[in-house]
Structures are given as C-alpha cells and as structure tokens.
Amino acid sequence: MTALAHWDHQGLARPVRRTTLRMQAPHDDEALASAFASKERWAFEEAYRRFGALLYSTAYHVLGNAEDAQDAVHDALARVWRSPDSYERSRGAVRSFLAVCVRNEAITRLRSKQRRARLHERVAAEPQEHDELRIVDVVEHDRLRAAMQRLPEEQRKPLELAYFAQKTHVEIAQQLDIPLGTIKSRIALGLRKLSGALGGTR
Amino acid sequence: MSAHIGDDAALYALGALEPQEMTAVEAHAASCVACRRLLANAENDVATMLATQEQLEPPAALAERVFATLDPSEQPQRRATRPMWYTVLAAAVAIAVLPTAYVYRQNVAMHQAMLADADAMARVAANPHRSVAFAGRDARVMYAPDGSWYVVVIRGVHAPLHVMWPHDGEQTMLGTAVPHGDVALLYLPKSHRMDQLALVEGGRVVGQAQLVF
Ligand SMILES: [Zn+2]
Numbered sequence: 001m002t003a004l005a006h007w008d009h010q011g012l013a014r015p016v017r018r019t020t021l022r023m024q025a026p027h028d029d030e031a032l033a034s035a036f037a038s039k040e041r042w043a044f045e046e047a048y049r050r051f052g053a054l055l056y057s058t059a060y061h062v063l064g065n066a067e068d069a070q071d072a073v074h075d076a077l078a079r080v081w082r083s084p085d086s087y088e089r090s091r092g093a094v095r096s097f098l099a100v101c102v103r104n105e106a107i108t109r110l111r112s113k114q115r116r117a118r119l120h121e122r123v124a125a126e127p128q129e130h131d132e133l134r135i136v137d138v139v140e141h142d143r144l145r146a147a148m149q150r151l152p153e154e155q156r157k158p159l160e161l162a163y164f165a166q167k168t169h170v171e172i173a174q175q176l177d178i179p180l181g182t183i184k185s186r187i188a189l190g191l192r193k194l195s196g197a198l199g200g201t202r
Numbered sequence: 203m204s205a206h207i208g209d210d211a212a213l214y215a216l217g218a219l220e221p222q223e224m225t226a227v228e229a230h231a232a233s234c235v236a237c238r239r240l241l242a243n244a245e246n247d248v249a250t251m252l253a254t255q256e257q258l259e260p261p262a263a264l265a266e267r268v269f270a271t272l273d274p275s276e277q278p279q280r281r282a283t284r285p286m287w288y289t290v291l292a293a294a295v296a297i298a299v300l301p302t303a304y305v306y307r308q309n310v311a312m313h314q315a316m317l318a319d320a321d322a323m324a325r326v327a328a329n330p331h332r333s334v335a336f337a338g339r340d341a342r343v344m345y346a347p348d349g350s351w352y353v354v355v356i357r358g359v360h361a362p363l364h365v366m367w368p369h370d371g372e373q374t375m376l377g378t379a380v381p382h383g384d385v386a387l388l389y390l391p392k393s394h395r396m397d398q399l400a401l402v403e404g405g406r407v408v409g410q411a412q413l414v415f
Binding site: 030031034035038040041042043044045048049052053054055056057058060061066070073074077078081085088090091092093095096097099100103104107108143144159162163166167168169170172184185187188191192194195198199200 | 214256
C-alpha cells in the first residue's frame with residue numbers, strides 16, 4: 001500500500017493521543033491471496049511481478065540454465081492458472097505456494113532429463129560423488145550453511161540431499177542406508193528446525 | 203478420504219517425493235483443510251530456504267510468456283458484476299496506473315503503490331460492499347458489510363490525505379491516501395466496524411463520513 005507519511009497532529013480540532021496513533025501496516029499479501037484464490041487475472045500478474053525473481057532463481061538453481069528455468073516457471077504458473085482448485089487461502093502465502101510449485105516442476109524436469117541422459121549416453125555414473133561436490137558448491141549462502149551446520153548430522157545429511165541434490169526420499173534412504181519412515185521424519189524435523197533458525201515465520 | 207499426509211508435507215515441499223506420492227499428496231490436500239495447512243507451513247519453510255539463494259533477474263521475455271498464458275478464454279471464473287461507479291473509478295485508476303509500465307525501473311515504490319490501488323479496486327469489485335460519500339470532500343468509502351475492509355477513494359486531490367477513525371473521544375490514524383493522478387486511494391483491512399471516518403489535510407478535518415452497519 002501507500003507509504004505512511006509522518007503524522008503531525010498539531011492543529012487538529014481534537015487532540016490526538018499518542019497511544020491511539022496506530023500505524024496500519026500494509027496488508028497487500030492478504031488481498032493478493034484472496035484474489036489469487038478466486039483466480040483473478042490481476043492477482044496472477046501481480047504475483048509474477050512480486051515473486052518472479054524468486055521463482056526464476058529457484059528454477060535456475062535446480063536446472064542450471066536459463067532456457068529450462070524459463071520453461072519450468074512458465075509451465076508451473078500455467079498449470080496453477082488452468083487448474084480450478086490449485087490454490088485456496090488455507091494453503092498459505094501465495095509466494096511460498098508458487099515457489100514450491102516451480103521448484104517441483106523444475107525437479108520433475110531435471111529427473112526426466114537425467115533419465116534421458118542415462119538412457120542415451122549410458123552413463124552409469126555413480127551419482128554420490130557428484131552430489132557431494134554439488135552440495136559444497138552450492139552451499140555458498142552463509143546463512144543457510146550456518147543454519148544447516150547447526151542441525152544434528154542425522155537430520156542435516158538427508159535434508160541436504162533433498163534440498164541441494166534434489167534426491168527423493170527413496171534415493172536418500174538407499175544412499176544413507178536408513179529405513180524410509182525414519183528418513184521422512186528426520187527430513188521433516190530438520191526442515192522445521194532449519195526454517196526456525198533462518199527466522200522463518202509460521 | 204485417504205490418510206493424512208503428515209511428514210509427506212515436508213517432503214512434498216522439498217520435492218523429495220516420488221511422482222505418484224506427489225500426486226497423492228495433492229489429491230488429499232484438495233479435500234483436507236488440515237493437511238493444506240500442513241503443506242502451507244512446510245512450503246513456507248522451504249520458501250525461507252529458497253530466499254537465501256542468489257536472486258537472478260528473470261528475462262523480460264518470460265513475463266510476456268507468463269502473461270500470455272492468462273488468456274481471457276482460459277480464465278476459470280467469472281468476475282463479479284461491477285456497479286456503474288466502479289467503471290468510472292476504474293477508468294480513473296487505470297489512467298493513473300497505465301504509465302507505470304514505462305517508469306517501472308525508475309520508480310518501483312510508486313509502481314507498487316499504484317498496483318496496490320488496483321488491488322484494492324479489484325477487491326471492491328469482487329465483493330459485496332456498501333458505499334458512503336464523505337461530506338466536505340469529493341470522496342467515498344466502500345466497505346464490507348461486516349467491517350472487514352474499507353476502501354477510501356478521494357478525487358480532485360493533489361497532496362496526501364490522512365484518514366482517521368474518530369471514536370471514544372479519540373482519533374486513530376488509519377493511514378495516508380497518496381494521490382496518483384488526481385485520485386487518492388487507501389485500502390484498510392480491519393477486524394472491527396468503524397462507524398465514522400474523517401479525512402485530515404494539513405492538520406484539519408476536511409471531510410467526514412457516517413458508516414452504517
Ligand atoms: Zn488430511
């Protein structure tokens with residue numbers, strides 16, 4: 001909304017008590033979410049304007065090139081727009097909803113690309129080494145790295161493999177030789193803690 | 203109904219589910235509000251992580267592609283019928299909003315403010331509301347019958363106006379309506395009914411409205 005000007009109460013007919021000068025924070029997010037849920041065009045455009053950089057960056061960091069990243073963002077948004085029940089208010093913030101949609105779209109593309117590559121090039125490459133390199137390479141974001149480091153190893157490892165190497169829980173369980181159910185709960189716990197450490201609001 | 207999603211919410215948000223599990227989570231969440239909230243929390247957590255990554259500017263061509271998808275023929279829901287005054291007001295607001303595309307880089311803050319104005323008008327158009335004129339000024343307030351939101355529109359204005367809520371012998375400042383063109387607009391989400399609003403300019407009350415609930 002609009003910027004709030006400094007309020008000068010001099011000259012008012014009635015004096016303004018300081019305690020009642022409640023500045024109203026903008027509630028753009030609420031209005032956007034309602035309109036987004038009822039599929040109003042302006043809300044989609046506005047969501048792209050506000051979150052486009054986050055969405056594009058998210059896709060780019062998974063796929064590693066501009067062309068695929070653009071396709072992923074476009075296809076994810078198009079699917080949300082076309083499907084009637086994709087988003088409701090109870091799904092939370094439009095920003096995080098879309099970020100996850102785009103990331104999942106990007107990951108799906110990455111996996112099918114990798115499958116094709118394996119098929120065509122018969123690359124029986126053992127992914128483990130590559131994954132470790134990729135983690136070290138990508139975790140240059142100090143805050144995220146610091147927060148990750150504070151997690152217990154048993155939560156940090158599977159969370160890193162999911163977030164940075166886009167592994168499924170089945171692949172992670174295999175790689176770490178830990179039962180499926182255990183992996184799920186460790187990832188869920190790790191994610192909650194990490195978000196709390198990063199100052200995420202719930 | 204299928205089983206609640208539990209820890210799968212986190213795995214869904216991280217993209218760590220197998221394809222068929224992903225589909226199952228989406229199907230369940232579509233009919234279970236508790237699990238939608240679980241997903242919302244997990245997605246919020248993942249978005250917090252994603253926000254720490256290096257942010258890249260998307261190519262301009264992507265915006266065009268995305269907006270082209272929003273073809274009117276594909277719009278899934280009718281818009282609410284608009285009252286006559288809206289058409290007039292929307293035109294006024296549109297004139298204020300239109301040129302912003304060209305000055306986007308130079309004036310992001312103003313652009314955001316104008317978009318917010320457009321948001322507010324769309325909200326009014328899409329919801330049942332009441333409308334009351336201000337005495338003393340060419341201005342109206344549109345508001346939800348339950349007092350959950352208010353939109354104040356002032357015309358013929360060239361300087362910011364403050365909107366106040368006089369109650370119990372006090373004045374609560376609600377916000378400032380900043381003009382774009384010569385229309386100023388302020389959207390106020392609220393949880394209570396305000397039966398009186400005042401416009402204040404240069405420290406003086408220049409307009410008053412009595413609201414009925
Ligand atoms: Zn459920």
